[in-house]
Amino acid sequence: MRGEGVGEQRPPRRKQVQNGADYSHQHSNDNGFNDTNNNGDVVADEYSSRHKATNGRVRSRRRKRNEARIRKSRLFGICGAGCLFVGSIIAVSIMWVSPSDSSTSQNASFSGPANSNGVNYFGNYEGKDNERILSKIPNNNSPLTEEQEQEILQAAHGELNQFPISIGTDDNGSSTTWETIQHPGTEALKYSKGGSFSPQREKRTTASELAEVLSRKKLRGGSDNANLNGKSSGSSIEEGYMRVPKFWDPVPYKIVSDERERRSGNANVPSPDGRPRDGVRRYLGNFGSRLMTPVEAKSIGSRVPNSKIKGELLETIFVAIASYRDYQCSQTVESAFSRASHPERVRVAVVDQIRVGEDSPCSIPPDGPCEEYPNQATCKYQSQIDYLTVDADLSVGPVFARHLGHRLYRGEYFAMQSDAHVAFVLGWDNEIIEQWHSAKNEMAILSTYLSGTEGHIDLKTGKRTSKSRPIMCKSDFEGGYGDSKHLRHGQQPEGVPFIHDMPTLNPFWAAGFSFGRGHFVVNIPYDQHLPWIFQGEEISIGLRGFSYGYDFYSPEKSVCYHFYGRKGVPMFWENSSIYRGSGDYGMTRLNAIIHMTKPSINGKAKEWIHTDELKYGIGKVRDLQLFFDIFGIHVEQQKVENHLCRFVGRPMQKAFIPFLRTNEMGLDYGRITYRFVDQWKDEKDDDDDDDE
Numbered sequence: 001m002r003g004e005g006v007g008e009q010r011p012p013r014r015k016q017v018q019n020g021a022d023y024s025h026q027h028s029n030d031n032g033f034n035d036t037n038n039n040g041d042v043v044a045d046e047y048s049s050r051h052k053a054t055n056g057r058v059r060s061r062r063r064k065r066n067e068a069r070i071r072k073s074r075l076f077g078i079c080g081a082g083c084l085f086v087g088s089i090i091a092v093s094i095m096w097v098s099p100s101d102s103s104t105s106q107n108a109s110f111s112g113p114a115n116s117n118g119v120n121y122f123g124n125y126e127g128k129d130n131e132r133i134l135s136k137i138p139n140n141n142s143p144l145t146e147e148q149e150q151e152i153l154q155a156a157h158g159e160l161n162q163f164p165i166s167i168g169t170d171d172n173g174s175s176t177t178w179e180t181i182q183h184p185g186t187e188a189l190k191y192s193k194g195g196s197f198s199p200q201r202e203k204r205t206t207a208s209e210l211a212e213v214l215s216r217k218k219l220r221g222g223s224d225n226a227n228l229n230g231k232s233s234g235s236s237i238e239e240g241y242m243r244v245p246k247f248w249d250p251v252p253y254k255i256v257s258d259e260r261e262r263r264s265g266n267a268n269v270p271s272p273d274g275r276p277r278d279g280v281r282r283y284l285g286n287f288g289s290r291l292m293t294p295v296e297a298k299s300i301g302s303r304v305p306n307s308k309i310k311g312e313l314l315e316t317i318f319v320a321i322a323s324y325r326d327y328q329c330s331q332t333v334e335s336a337f338s339r340a341s342h343p344e345r346v347r348v349a350v351v352d353q354i355r356v357g358e359d360s361p362c363s364i365p366p367d368g369p370c371e372e373y374p375n376q377a378t379c380k381y382q383s384q385i386d387y388l389t390v391d392a393d394l395s396v397g398p399v400f401a402r403h404l405g406h407r408l409y410r411g412e413y414f415a416m417q418s419d420a421h422v423a424f425v426l427g428w429d430n431e432i433i434e435q436w437h438s439a440k441n442e443m444a445i446l447s448t449y450l451s452g453t454e455g456h457i458d459l460k461t462g463k464r465t466s467k468s469r470p471i472m473c474k475s476d477f478e479g480g481y482g483d484s485k486h487l488r489h490g491q492q493p494e495g496v497p498f499i500h501d502m503p504t505l506n507p508f509w510a511a512g513f514s515f516g517r518g519h520f521v522v523n524i525p526y527d528q529h530l531p532w533i534f535q536g537e538e539i540s541i542g543l544r545g546f547s548y549g550y551d552f553y554s555p556e557k558s559v560c561y562h563f564y565g566r567k568g569v570p571m572f573w574e575n576s577s578i579y580r581g582s583g584d585y586g587m588t589r590l591n592a593i594i595h596m597t598k599p600s601i602n603g604k605a606k607e608w609i610h611t612d613e614l615k616y617g618i619g620k621v622r623d624l625q626l627f628f629d630i631f632g633i634h635v636e637q638q639k640v641e642n643h644l645c646r647f648v649g650r651p652m653q654k655a656f657i658p659f660l661r662t663n664e665m666g667l668d669y670g671r672i673t674y675r676f677v678d679q680w681k682d683e684k685d686d687d688d689d690d691d692e
Helices: 049-097 128-136 146-155 184-192 207-212 251-264 279-283 294-298 329-338 398-406 428-438 519-523 537-548 582-593 624-630 650-659
Strands: 178-182 241-245 303-305 313-315 317-324 346-354 385-391 414-418 422-424 444-447 475-478 486-489 504-506 513-517 551-554 560-562
Touching: 128 146, 146 251, 146 294, 178 184, 184 582, 251 279, 279 519, 317 329, 317 398, 329 346, 329 422, 346 398, 385 398, 398 537, 414 428, 428 444, 428 513, 486 537, 486 582, 504 650, 513 519, 537 551, 537 582, 537 624
Parallel strands: 317 346, 317 414, 346 385, 444 551
Antiparallel strands: 178 241, 303 313, 414 513, 422 560, 444 513, 475 486, 504 551
16 A cells, blocks of 8 residues: 555546556646656555545545546547548548549649649749749649639749849850750751751851950850860851750749640640740740730739839830941940930840951940949949840841840840840830830830931930831832742831821831830740841741731831941841851741742742741731731732832721720731722822821
């Protein structure tokens, strides 16, 4: 018998429990001690006669407490069994509706969700945005609603709204944001020669020479790509390959696009037929297979705080400039920043094709280096400028240079294109944005040939001195016969516009000036595979844009002017001997893609390079034959109806604007029955137009 402690109140006798006390009965006594000893045994009961009455009352109270505990325990048991039953039903339901072999994004780790083929969305990319994105992907197989897709993209708002984003460097060819492509001139001549071609040139620029002329940012990297095919010597031009930045394609758009396909049962990653997997382009209408929705279109475009008005956000502008050994390139960049009302929203990307030792690179500001003259606008905003410096001997015309420029786009709200020798007016950024908004058309592209600086702008003050501007309405076939003949825009009429408060509808697009939403250069990038194309690039971009649903306008007021009549300026034609003959393949491809190929004299069409045909091809939103019919272009006869300029202007505006979609997603050409026919065949073919 164990002795009792002084003043200790004994608990009632309990049963002994194997491996310790029974959790449903174990409790502390009034002195704070458990009713088991250190070995888990129940402490013995011994009562003193002098405490019997007191202990009797204690036993009664404890018995009632124990009974209450037992009732509560039984209640919890019943509830637990019910919850277990319901949970089992839910688990069985989930197993029934979920395919056993699918890998959903919710099962992925922090590094990113895997698609139906186990491909990780993010790879080694890490960031807090990823966790937010993962949390927004519904854990089911139902199609995503528009709201759910926007929640996913909003979760990545920090990534999609960055500005400015530099392209970065490609040190030793190791950057994951760069890729290796075959030079288009080499590609065309290899195609013609059965896979063997090595271009020849007199002078070779080494990597060290090229690096010496790069200022602040070295976008081409520290390698001349000499060993891409495993050889120990040679340069990029000799091997026929180049390292270039990849197109802008943020991961969140890939996630939404892959989820769309997985949930519709059409997932094809990787694509068995080689179709491109660009996430942002699949999201934006899937390579022109359908018109973008307003929500999809509006998801593109970064904004930055207004430096002058607190709390206001400004739409950003991407300016692409292709320069070939142009001494005025740095002046153009300086003008873009110094004349802007809000230079903080402008980002300029220059493709600078130069010869080391002969040309001054565009990256050196017009007044001299920033270390000596830091007050230049180019110096103040140098973090918003990218220079992709390319050996001039690699130049094969403006199409490839501008293709490289489109690779430098990084999600800005607007995308603009100009030549490397223009002067901007004061407040050009505010003016052109206001004109674009006045069209009330998300698919509007403001584009025209530029007037010359003389008589139109005060070069010292940047003030406009003329109200006239050109419109785009005159085009005709030129060239040889068949595949080599192409549609070329001629000199356009210019005058003071009669249409005010909105831009003027045009059928054609111009390369010298183009301004529209950023998704235009995402959907309609310059074709990588068109060497030696100069005349023909405009109808190519214009028809591709039309097929995707874009509409072209001339701005009411020009915001920049062109330096014409320059003498002694080098031209890219000086490289024609390096890739002689490749232009024929470029023109054949161009005409074939835009459905303007005429059979050759022997009745057999030429072979052409089909690489990336979908990526740089025609959309399905509008049929090109509709364009030809409306504007009097006869592809088979390779002729046009003249005097189109007499229709473009007020008549076209009056006839077409009523067919602008109510959701502002472009003109509904399917409802337009107008067909232009020349009613002035016996009159002189002049440049008169109804707008002036």
